[in-house]
Amino acid sequence: GAVVSQHPSRVICKSGTSVKIECRSLDFQATTMFWYRQFPKQSLMLMATSNEGSKATYEQGVEKDKFLINHASLTLSTLTVTSAHPEDSSFYICSASNSAYGYTFGSGTRLTVV
Amino acid sequence: GIQVEQSPPDLILQEGANSTLRCNFSDSVNNLQWFHQNPWGQLINLFYIPSGTKQNGRLSATTVATERYSLLYISSSQTTDSGVYFCAVSGGSYIPTFGRGTSLIVHP
Numbered sequence: 231g232a233v234v235s236q237h238p239s240r241v242i243c244k245s246g247t248s249v250k251i252e253c254r255s256l257d258f259q260a261t262t263m264f265w266y267r268q269f270p271k272q273s274l275m276l277m278a279t280s281n282e283g284s285k286a287t288y289e290q291g292v293e294k295d296k297f298l299i300n301h302a303s304l305t306l307s308t309l310t311v312t313s314a315h316p317e318d319s320s321f322y323i324c325s326a327s328n329s330a331y332g333y334t335f336g337s338g339t340r341l342t343v344v
Numbered sequence: 345g346i347q348v349e350q351s352p353p354d355l356i357l358q359e360g361a362n363s364t365l366r367c368n369f370s371d372s373v374n375n376l377q378w379f380h381q382n383p384w385g386q387l388i389n390l391f392y393i394p395s396g397t398k399q400n401g402r403l404s405a406t407t408v409a410t411e412r413y414s415l416l417y418i419s420s421s422q423t424t425d426s427g428v429y430f431c432a433v434s435g436g437s438y439i440p441t442f443g444r445g446t447s448l449i450v451h452p
Contacts, residue, residue: 262438264440271447273430273442274430274442276441323385332392333389333434335379337386337387338386340385
């Protein structure tokens with residue numbers, strides 16, 4: 231149990247375009263999901279907390295207008311990187327919590343902006 | 345927020361060797377997990393262990409919450425154990441904070 235599906239796993243986009251990443255909890259409901267960003271050979275940094283039916287809570291330094299988060303249902307949260315630039319290239323990973331299994335992570339999305 | 349320190353930062357082993365990874369945290373926690381990130385970036389949950397001891401095959405983990413540390417034991421290491429091992433903890437905010445990880449390379 232407690233499976234989180236994230237896709238796409240890999241995306242290449244042109245500079246200036248927008249990219250949407252989906253995170254789904256497959257076998258449980260998640261009122262809260264988390265979005266992380268990971269730079270090469272570094273740890274995971276929390277970007278924002280996604281709350282079902284309300285606005286996301288962003289960490290300090292994260293541009294909420296660039297990284298749009300929508301948590302429209304108890305099983306789906308989306309992260310949209312708007313007007314992407316090469317410096318947005320990174321590994322993005324989502325997480326959802328379950329009382330029995332703790333935090334479960336999606337498989338991540340490697341974004342490359344060219 | 346809670347500070348998480350992992351040691352060692354890097355570890356190189358010969359296949360078959362045993363190792364111990366450590367995670368120290370600065371405050372009381374209600375959740376602690378160990379993850380393995382494989383070379384493709386995927387995070388695999390190894391243990392959900394806010395306290396006590398658990399074992400899963402060649403891996404085991406112990407968390408001593410009162411002393412604010414957790415240990416991950418890898419026995420008879422294999423090349424497929426290579427990757428980065430992260431400890432993530434959460435306290436009152438319930439938001440998991442990650443350590444910097446231990447990068448493990450197992451040579452055949």
